[in-house]
Amino acid sequence: MLTQEKSIQVAGFALMDEAESMLRSGHIQSGMDRLILGMNKIQQNHSPSDWEIFTKSDCLTHSLKTLIHQCPFTYHSFSKPRGYAGDAELIDYIYTLKLLPDDLTELGREILNYTIDTPAPRSVRARRDILAETIDAVAAASNHPIQILSVACGHLREAQKSQAVQSHQIGKFYALDQDPLSIELIDRELVEYSIQTIPNSVTALVRKKLTFENLDFVYAAGLYDYLSQPFATCLTKVMFDMLCPGGRLLLANFVPNHLEVGYMETFMQWNLIYRTEAELEAVAIDIPEAEIASKRTFFEKEGNIVFLELVKN
Numbered sequence: 570m571l572t573q574e575k576s577i578q579v580a581g582f583a584l585m586d587e588a589e590s591m592l593r594s595g596h597i598q599s600g601m602d603r604l605i606l607g608m609n610k611i612q613q614n615h616s617p618s619d620w621e622i623f624t625k626s627d628c629l630t631h632s633l634k635t636l637i638h639q640c641p642f643t644y645h646s647f648s649k650p651r652g653y654a655g656d657a658e659l660i661d662y663i664y665t666l667k668l669l670p671d672d673l674t675e676l677g678r679e680i681l682n683y684t685i686d687t688p689a690p691r692s693v694r695a696r697r698d699i700l701a702e703t704i705d706a707v708a709a710a711s712n713h714p715i716q717i718l719s720v721a722c723g724h725l726r727e728a729q730k731s732q733a734v735q736s737h738q739i740g741k742f743y744a745l746d747q748d749p750l751s752i753e754l755i756d757r758e759l760v761e762y763s764i765q766t767i768p769n770s771v772t773a774l775v776r777k778k779l780t781f782e783n784l785d786f787v788y789a790a791g792l793y794d795y796l797s798q799p800f801a802t803c804l805t806k807v808m809f810d811m812l813c814p815g816g817r818l819l820l821a822n823f824v825p826n827h828l829e830v831g832y833m834e835t836f837m838q839w840n841l842i843y844r845t846e847a848e849l850e851a852v853a854i855d856i857p858e859a860e861i862a863s864k865r866t867f868f869e870k871e872g873n874i875v876f877l878e879l880v881k882n
């Protein structure tokens with residue numbers, strides 16, 4: 570009888586053999602479909618510890634890896650050139666704003682075109698659009714120039730989509746990120762919009778070394794997916810306390826079991842902290858009910874990212 574650990578190797582290698590032969594014979598779409606669906610099934614059918622051993626070692630010894638890593642989006646995530654997962658350059662592949670490498674192969678281009686149009690990247694684009702729409706809605710509803718803070722702003726790509734930012738209707742836009750390269754890009758590319766960049770970690774907010782007040786809108790997208798529940802709970806309270814009466818807090822998080830978890834955790838080595846709707850709602854547990862004028866959760870159109878929105882009394 571196969572042990573559990575052996576059985577994951579057998580299933581994984583059979584899947585990768587099949588996907589490799591499909592890619593080598595030019596069947597990119599069906600080969601990638603097979604790989605993504607198959608990896609998800611393997612993840613769901615095995616214990617977390619067997620899955621972890623498989624993703625961290627076994628699966629990376631297969632020759633399929635050299636084909637898949639011709640996709641610059643997948644390889645960027647795997648190699649982590651900035652030393653951490655989910656940097657803003659990686660997200661720029663999803664926004665189709667990243668300059669492609671000169672040595673990109675035809676296979677790499679085809680896999681890239683496939684991977685950035687799968688449901689999870691579509692959700693990331695939808696998330697950016699929701700941020701831009703919310704900035705515009707908060708600006709339109711206010712009778713004063715609004716103050717915004719984007720926490721873990723990356724390249725602040727929602728600013729390019731926001732009418733209110735583009736037409737200089739924002740009073741003050743603070744953009745905080747720990748990555749100096751992302752901050753430099755905003756300073757360079759968004760100079761005409763007077764964004765005030767803050768090169769700092771969210772830890773400075775939680776420790777109250779850095780504070781803001783009277784904000785009309787504070788939000789974090791692509792950050793909570795990396796935060797433990799206790800840290801996320803502290804940060805949520807800190808962000809909420811920065812709001813003016815009527816101010817809005819918006820948080821986003823990927824939900825568990827979306828289609829690409831298996832692919833992300835193997836060939837991309839991109840592990841997120843997933844939250845259900847209830848788990849995201851629970852990060853607001855330290856905020857007294859009396860301070861909350863309204864609370865709602867909702868999903869973007871693909872259903873892979875859940876949002877929590879709180880309005881302050």
Ligand SMILES: C[S@@+](CC[C@H](N)C(=O)[O-])C[C@H]1O[C@@H](n2cnc3c(N)ncnc32)[C@H](O)[C@@H]1O
Nearest residue numbers: 655657660721722723746747748770771790791
């Ligand atoms: C996935 S990107 C999201 C960027 C952007 N918010 C978006 O939606 O496109 C995550 C960003 O979080 C930033 N980040 C991660 N941990 C952080 C921390 N502890 N403090 C500040 N920024 C952080 C990273 O530098 C990166 O720019």
